[in-house]
Amino acid sequence: MRTILVVDDETPILESLEMFLGEKGYRVITAATGAEGEMKFRQHHPDVVMLDIRLPDKNGLEILTEMLGIANPPKVIMMTAFQDMETTIEAMKSGAYEYLNKPLDAGEIERTVDRAFRMNWPAGSHEIPADVPSPKGVIIGKSPQMCDIFKTIGILCRNQATVLIQGETGTGKELVARTIHHNSSFSIEPMITLDCSAIVETLLESELFGHSKGAFTGAVETKPGKIELAGRGTLFLDEVTELPISLQSKFLGFLERKEYMRVGGQRIHKSRCRIISATNQDMADLVRQGRFREDLYYRLKVVSIFVPPLRDRICDIPDLARYFLQKAAREHCTEARQFEDGVMDVLCAQPWIGNVRQLQNVIMAAALRSRGKRVLLEDIERELAAGCSRTLANSVDFSLVSSEQAHILKALEHTRWHRSRAADLLGISLPTLRSKIHKYGLQPSKPFHMPMA
Ligand SMILES: Nc1ncnc2c1ncn2[C@@H]1O[C@H](COP(=O)(O)OP(=O)(O)OP(=O)(O)O)[C@@H](O)[C@H]1O
Ligand SMILES: [Mg+2]
Incomplete structure (x- = not known):
């Protein structure tokens, strides 16, 4: 019979889960302390465990690790009233199957438990890196959308999958990228950022792949590119939609083979870094308009995270x-x-x-x-x-500076904050536009539609 062990110190929760899940045809075993939970776990070998994080005698996360340490581990669903980023990530990272926030919702419990039984997904790799440095920067948020992001970050810790983060400006995309890096098993390796909008098109290729001595005028010595600098860590491509179309196919080739050559170089280099890219543009729309290669788009969004406004x-x-x-x-x-x-x-x-x-x-x-x-x-x-x-921008202010601000803002709004198109309209380079956006603290004055990827 399908057996569930419920470990929680709150009697009403134990009673209601026992009744609710019992009615659904599960065999329910309950335990009110960590020690009792561990004992009953050994006795009954449940398929699914619902485990409270804060127990009077033990930390649920420790019990989780122990339960997942056996052959054929159960699916463990963590429950807590104190949801926060670190515990959610930690729980998912340690191999928890799901994470439910209290007060518990009957429909959600039923779906989660049902999925846990149906799914033949391994309960976790248990390869918790021994010395995980504490994450730099905390992502604040308890909304269901942010909790989902925390779960994804937890899952990403166990692999090097390519990630695309989309969301409006200022939603926290870079923060999410950093958190993925700091929670990964390669967190001691560097995280290197390349802001594709901050570098003139002609230099971007050598920034990315590096160049050898004499490759072009000014290349007085061999220089490693950002890919090389990232080592086994993370290469963060910010504003990835600004990658010029000419470079997109080359970058796609790199993503497919994880091999590249420096500009002017002869030797093939291998890379083992994870690629995280971010954009505040509607990429699917850029693909439709032919401004971004479709094949590269799909290569970049193996895992896609949407940070909501x-x-x-x-x-x-x-x-x-x-x-x-x-x-x-x-x-x-x-x-x-x-x-x-x-x-x-x-x-x-x-x-x-x-x-x-x-x-x-x-x-x-x-x-x-x-x-x-x-x-x-x-x-x-x-x-x-x-x-x-x-x-x-203040319309009664006739100063040149404020006219410039207003004019730049108009170009940006016109192109829906597509910076390189706005720079074209204004007749200035992308890096110049970028520095002006920064200098004047410009930001969109109306939301632009960003459908979920
Ligand atoms: N959930 C959050 N909790 C705490 N700080 C946050 C959160 N989200 C964003 N921030 C802070 O807000 C600022 C903007 O975030 P970030 O730079 O990550 O945004 P972004 O999405 O990359 O923006 P842009 O598209 O303009 O590059 C940063 O200082 C970041 O630390
Ligand atoms: Mg950013």
């Missing part, structure tokens, strides 16, 4: 706001430790076109401005208004 995960805003307030205190010694009543409501009602980056800027600026222990509503409102006028 902040307005689609409003429940993450309060935690993010508090996190950035703490960050301001740490980095800038600001005094404010809390928000005045009403601030959260205002924050949750914003469209956040610049996403998490914009929220971070608003909170940091408001914290710097506040003189006391609390950030006042008016400080937040002032920063929000300042952001708006920066973005929309």
